[in-house]
Amino acid sequence: MRNHIQGAVQFVANNRLKFDRPAQPIEALPDPAQSLGHVHKAVAQPSAKEVLDKLSTPEVKARCADLLSRYPVPQGALLEVLWVAQGVLGWCPREAIRWAANVCSCAPAHALGVATFYTMYKHAPTGRFLLQFCRNISCSIKGAAPLIKYVEKSLGIKSGETTPDGLFTILQVECLGACGNGPVMLVNDEFATDVENGQLTLKVGSHLTEESIDRILKWCYAREEKFPKGEPVRDVLGGEVKGHGGHPGAPGAKAQLQSSDYAPVSPVLNVKAEVDANGATLTWKAAPEFTKLVVEKKNGASWASVGEPGVKDKSFVDAKGKVGDVYRMISTTGERVAKPSKEATATQKPEPVEKAV
Amino acid sequence: MAECVKVCTGNFGKGAQDIEVYKKLGGYGDALKRVFEMSQFELIDYVQRSNLRGRGGAGFPTGMKWSFVPRNSGKPVYIVVNADEGEGGTFKDHFLMMEDPHRLIEGLIIAAWALGTRTAYIYCRGEFLPCIESLNKALNQAYAAGYLGENIMGTKFSLDIFVHRGAGAYICGEETALINSLEGQKGQPRLKPPFPAVSGAWKSPTCVNNVETIMALPWILQHEPEEYAKMGTPRAGGTKVFCISGDVKNPGVYEAPLGTPMMTMINEYAGGVVGGKLKAVLPGGSSCAPLNAEEAAVATMDYECLASMKTMFGSGAMIVINDTHNMVDLLNVLGNFYSHESCGQCTPCREGTGLLHRILNLIVDGKGHDGDVELMQSLCGGFGGVTICPLSISLGGPVSSYTAKFRKDFDEYIAKNPDHAKPRVQETYRPGIFW
Numbered sequence: 001m002r003n004h005i006q007g008a009v010q011f012v013a014n015n016r017l018k019f020d021r022p023a024q025p026i027e028a029l030p031d032p033a034q035s036l037g038h039v040h041k042a043v044a045q046p047s048a049k050e051v052l053d054k055l056s057t058p059e060v061k062a063r064c065a066d067l068l069s070r071y072p073v074p075q076g077a078l079l080e081v082l083w084v085a086q087g088v089l090g091w092c093p094r095e096a097i098r099w100a101a102n103v104c105s106c107a108p109a110h111a112l113g114v115a116t117f118y119t120m121y122k123h124a125p126t127g128r129f130l131l132q133f134c135r136n137i138s139c140s141i142k143g144a145a146p147l148i149k150y151v152e153k154s155l156g157i158k159s160g161e162t163t164p165d166g167l168f169t170i171l172q173v174e175c176l177g178a179c180g181n182g183p184v185m186l187v188n189d190e191f192a193t194d195v196e197n198g199q200l201t202l203k204v205g206s207h208l209t210e211e212s213i214d215r216i217l218k219w220c221y222a223r224e225e226k227f228p229k230g231e232p233v234r235d236v237l238g239g240e241v242k243g244h245g246g247h248p249g250a251p252g253a254k255a256q257l258q259s260s261d262y263a264p265v266s267p268v269l270n271v272k273a274e275v276d277a278n279g280a281t282l283t284w285k286a287a288p289e290f291t292k293l294v295v296e297k298k299n300g301a302s303w304a305s306v307g308e309p310g311v312k313d314k315s316f317v318d319a320k321g322k323v324g325d326v327y328r329m330i331s332t333t334g335e336r337v338a339k340p341s342k343e344a345t346a347t348q349k350p351e352p353v354e355k356a357v
Numbered sequence: 358m359a360e361c362v363k364v365c366t367g368n369f370g371k372g373a374q375d376i377e378v379y380k381k382l383g384g385y386g387d388a389l390k391r392v393f394e395m396s397q398f399e400l401i402d403y404v405q406r407s408n409l410r411g412r413g414g415a416g417f418p419t420g421m422k423w424s425f426v427p428r429n430s431g432k433p434v435y436i437v438v439n440a441d442e443g444e445g446g447t448f449k450d451h452f453l454m455m456e457d458p459h460r461l462i463e464g465l466i467i468a469a470w471a472l473g474t475r476t477a478y479i480y481c482r483g484e485f486l487p488c489i490e491s492l493n494k495a496l497n498q499a500y501a502a503g504y505l506g507e508n509i510m511g512t513k514f515s516l517d518i519f520v521h522r523g524a525g526a527y528i529c530g531e532e533t534a535l536i537n538s539l540e541g542q543k544g545q546p547r548l549k550p551p552f553p554a555v556s557g558a559w560k561s562p563t564c565v566n567n568v569e570t571i572m573a574l575p576w577i578l579q580h581e582p583e584e585y586a587k588m589g590t591p592r593a594g595g596t597k598v599f600c601i602s603g604d605v606k607n608p609g610v611y612e613a614p615l616g617t618p619m620m621t622m623i624n625e626y627a628g629g630v631v632g633g634k635l636k637a638v639l640p641g642g643s644s645c646a647p648l649n650a651e652e653a654a655v656a657t658m659d660y661e662c663l664a665s666m667k668t669m670f671g672s673g674a675m676i677v678i679n680d681t682h683n684m685v686d687l688l689n690v691l692g693n694f695y696s697h698e699s700c701g702q703c704t705p706c707r708e709g710t711g712l713l714h715r716i717l718n719l720i721v722d723g724k725g726h727d728g729d730v731e732l733m734q735s736l737c738g739g740f741g742g743v744t745i746c747p748l749s750i751s752l753g754g755p756v757s758s759y760t761a762k763f764r765k766d767f768d769e770y771i772a773k774n775p776d777h778a779k780p781r782v783q784e785t786y787r788p789g790i791f792w
């Protein structure tokens with residue numbers, strides 16, 4: 001056996017040069033804008049200790065526990081946990097992805113696959129102001145491309161790059177869902193077409209122009225002076241929701257399963273009675289879960305049972321029925337009896353229209 | 358323009374983000390009382406009678422979709438609200454959620470009653486953080502007021518709603534991809550069957566509905582279903598929130614009955630075309646075939662008329678294009694978009710959209726050749742029915758119809774290449790060099 005293995009290793013070693021393909025140079029894309037700036041660059045990763053120290057605060061732990069209680073399986077919270085990590089660190093280093101996988105009890109490789117599938121998880125640090133410009137059809141029609149060129153020129157960088165002072169990153173993204181205001185941009189997580197009273201605004205009917213972009217950039221610089229150590233913390237998941245019970249069965253959830261009898265039992269709907277030579281034919285519409293159906297006919301002031309159609313029957317014939325008889329149907333599901341259906345008065349069945357010869 | 362009943366946008370600009378204001382405007386009142394006396398079957402029948410059709414794009418009847426969900430299967434039933442609107446030109450859900458989050462919550466309570474849902478999710482796209490903040494604030498208020506949580510309003514019914522933030526993938530708007538994303542996986546569509554109504558999120562019955570569909574429910578329950586059905590066309594009831602963008606005077610969100618003529622929408626609601634004459638209209642978002650000016654003059658905005666014109670109603674997102682634009686530039690933008698957003702599962706889509714995009718890029722760069730348009734058309738022929746989801750057709754459809762209807766624009770661009778009559782060197786299509 002050992003000889004076999006050694007022989008195989010020797011064979012590969014002897015023939016390696018024959019199988020190797022000639023080296024192919026990998027050229028970088030000439031223009032980062034071609035890939036919309038979503039280039040997965042190899043960047044220096046922070047140490048594991050540094051990342052885990054930042055992520056092991058009580059707030060993050062409480063947040064993750066809350067997120068895990070919302071899904072039947074821990075893996076459901078993976079996207080949200082990655083968001084939490086990105087909120088704390090500003091981007092998703094590999095170690096944070098490993099941490100998220102650990103929190104959600106899934107394989108690190110799975111978490112890496114998820115984190116690289118979605119474009120909003122950043123795999124390299126971005127500038128403090130991430131400027132995302134929509135370049136989809138509605139914004140293109142209204143002139144997004146020249147505006148993006150304008151910003152690139154005024155900041156001196158290309159799409160996908162960060163300014164040397166670490167303030168701005170420009171990205172070209174697909175539809176931002178504000179096409180009525182096109183061209184439109186996102187400054188970090190805020191939609192913006194203009195600045196008013198020191199705040200970014202997205203007003204009906206407004207759109208980006210070169211002047212309003214200048215005002216927005218000015219707003220960013222002013223913001224940098226006001227908060228030199230970073231933005232006031234904004235919750236990446238849009239704030240916590242208090243008072244929910246979680247998903248039944250999830251760790252830490254209080255919620256119970258839905259009780260099966262919360263709604264009343266359905267009555268039979270659309271009861272119709274039509275009389276022809278065979279008697280009265282009843283049709284109806286019934287829920288699929290019935291276990292018993294009873295047809296009753298009005299007899300003076302009381303109701304008399306006429307028969308019990310099968311659960312899967314589509315119609316029922318009362319041989320003694322005549323025009324003017326009043327019928328109703330009562331359904332039973334398990335042990336719960338529904339209220340009677342609406343009363344239906346039997347009518348003469350219309351004669352089938354004879355075709356003209 | 359005739360005054361129309363505002364089903365979804367009635368509370369716009371009235372400060373309905375606050376629960377007290379929303380209650381004064383009639384929310385959380387009669388509709389919920391009426392629902393809590395109904396059985397599940399009655400409620401589904403009620404919605405079927407209203408003729409409500411899904412507003413996300415496919416236009417499937419909502420009541421029928423609900424009736425496919427098996428009850429008493431022993432598994433929980435989920436409702437997932439699809440708020441992942443990423444289709445170019447669609448922005449109604451953004452403003453609906455910003456302005457009126459409580460209507461979405463009330464509609465969700467109604468839908469959950471019909472299906473017996475205990476846990477509902479709102480899948481909101483990652484870019485809509487302001488919307489998520491608005492929704493979470495509303496959810497907090499609703500929990501505090503007792504409209505959510507255990508035993509809502511003294512019934513045995515309980516419901517929890519969670520907002521799930523997506524992370525920027527257009528394909529997650531497809532329902533099975535959305536379910537995968539909700540489960541914490543890559544947002545890649547699943548094969549159907551099994552349909553989500555039978556085996557969706559965590560292998561449980563799941564119903565995926567658009568934001569606007571859910572938001573129409575409170576109004577339908579406050580009124581009679583026939584009243585809603587009366588407003589639209591015979592096969593699709595009610596009003597629709599249209600988003601008009603592009604070269605019009607007042608782009609924005611407008612609510613109008615289904616079956617409104619297209620030119621009424623453009624001229625009366627949106628203030629007319631600006632910057633030139635009307636050249637084309639995309640009636641249902643970026644993935645539908647364009648109508649040229651003559652077709653737009655006779656089209657009405659409803660499912661049947663647009664289907665008969667070989668385009669689609671989609672999400673009701675009208676993109677108006679004037680004659681200063683070259684259609685090749687716009688198609689190039691779409692090619693960029695769809696090739697970037699292809700999830701990479703099916704080879705025809707992954708390779709085909711990329712190849713189309715690169716051919717379009719060459720044409721726009723002035724390197725087009727004579728056979729390019731035919732080559733693109735033949736590529737689009739290979740998309741139909743061979744992929745899991747319709748993303749490749751979303752690009753293939755526009756490419757075939759743009760090239761058929763606006764061939765002149767393509768020829769203009771190709772003529773810019775002095776060598777356009779020579780055949781393209783086949784080597785350029787080799788992998789690694791061309792794409």
